[in-house]
Amino acid sequence: GAGVSQSPSNKVTEKGKDVELRCDPISGHTALYWYRQSLGQGLEFLIYFQGNSAPDKSGLPSDRFSAERTGGSVSTLTIQRTQQEDSAVYLCASSPRSSGRTDTQYFGPGTRLTVL
Amino acid sequence: GQQVMQIPQYQHVQEGEDFTTYCNSSTTLSNIQWYKQRPGGHPVFLIQLVKSGEVKKQKRLTFQFGEAKKNSSLHITATQTTDVGTYFCAGFSMDSSYKLIFGSGTRLLVRP
Numbered sequence: 083g084a085g086v087s088q089s090p091s092n093k094v095t096e097k098g099k100d101v102e103l104r105c106d107p108i109s110g111h112t113a114l115y116w117y118r119q120s121l122g123q124g125l126e127f128l129i130y131f132q133g134n135s136a137p138d139k140s141g142l143p144s145d146r147f148s149a150e151r152t153g154g155s156v157s158t159l160t161i162q163r164t165q166q167e168d169s170a171v172y173l174c175a176s177s178p179r180s181s182g183r184t185d186t187q188y189f190g191p192g193t194r195l196t197v198l
Numbered sequence: 199g200q201q202v203m204q205i206p207q208y209q210h211v212q213e214g215e216d217f218t219t220y221c222n223s224s225t226t227l228s229n230i231q232w233y234k235q236r237p238g239g240h241p242v243f244l245i246q247l248v249k250s251g252e253v254k255k256q257k258r259l260t261f262q263f264g265e266a267k268k269n270s271s272l273h274i275t276a277t278q279t280t281d282v283g284t285y286f287c288a289g290f291s292m293d294s295s296y297k298l299i300f301g302s303g304t305r306l307l308v309r310p
Contacts, residue, residue, distance in 0.1 A: 113296065124286060124302040132296065170306060181295075187223070187230070187298065189240040 084108070086190035088174050094196045095109045095164055103159045105175030106196050115187060116149055119172045125173065131157060145155060162196045171195070200225045200291050204301035212309050217274040219304035221287035228290045230263055230270045231298065236283040279308050 087106045095101050107114050116128040127141040131151040142148070146164075151157040161168055171192040177185040200226045211217055221230065228247040230252055230303035247263035247270065254261045260273045270287055284305045290295040 106309065116287050117300075122305075125300040126286075127299070128296060130296055136299065175241075179310075185296075186243045187241075189242070 086174055086188050087175050088172075088193050089131075090193055091191060092194045092196075094103075096198050097166060098163055100160065100162045100166055100196065101182050103161075103195070105157045105159070105174030105176075105190060107155065107157070107174070108178075109149065110177035111178050111188070112153060112154065113177045113179040113185065115175045115177075116140040116157070116159050117175065118143075118170045119173055119192070120179055127188045128159070128172075164195075166197045169195055169197045200299050202287060202299045202301040203307050204304050206286060206304055207302065208305045208307070209308065210307040211277050213279060214276050217276050217277050217281070217306055219272050219285050219287075219306075221270040221272075221289075221301050223268045223289055223291075223299075225291050227245075227293050228267075230287055230289040232261060232270075232272055233286045233288060233300075234283050235286065235303070239283075241286060242309050254255055274306075277306070279310050281306060 086108055087103045093101055110131045114131040117125040117127055118124050129149045130138040146162045149159045171194050173192045174190045175187040178185045180184055203222050205220050208215055231246045232244040234244055235241045245261050250267050251265045252263040258275045274281055276296045281297045284303040287301040
């Protein structure tokens with residue numbers, strides 16, 4: 083079946099502009115995660131959605147970052163007034179959340195954001 | 199907060215040589231997962247270890263979970279050029295059922 087998809091694959095924007103990144107999780111997966119990966123670095127947790135529960139936003143680096151998940155499926159990560167340090171690959175992952183800690187996360191291809 | 203550290207950061211080996219990456223957590227983990235990210239790609243799940251002292255093998259890859267459930271290792275026997283990529287460990291802490299903490303990764307380069 084289809085995996086996690088993300089759009090756009092690449093986004094170049096000017097400093098100060100807002101951007102929206104989209105994630106379509108695997109159908110039926112109730113858990114959705116956003117991560118940020120800077121060049122040559124590990125994965126930084128940003129936000130977690132699970133069903134209709136309140137999201138865990140503890141990883142969002144500033145109030146310029148926000149995310150929503152509509153209808154328990156598609157998610158949008160919004161970055162307002164982008165800064166050059168926001169340049170990174172933004173990865174989305176989903177998991178079936180069928181057994182808690184033993185869930186595997188399935189990653190999308192990522193959106194490479196470049197802020198000029 | 200919880201930290202997961204991986205060493206080495208980089209490893210450059212000759213094809214056919216063995217490779218090992220080590221993962222250490224500042225806190226006890228409920229389980230640990232390993233992911234591989236090819237250059238330009240996204241992380242792909244390899245395996246999960248749950249039990250203390252657990253050892254699992256996938257062809258030339260051997261994964262171990264420490265007795266104290268605070269460390270783990272991935273060993274690749276006789277590396278091939280297809281093994282090139284960054285290997286990440288990721289663990290769930292005992293107090294979180296959903297937040298995976300990723301290690302910084304070990305980047306493996308293989309000379310043909």
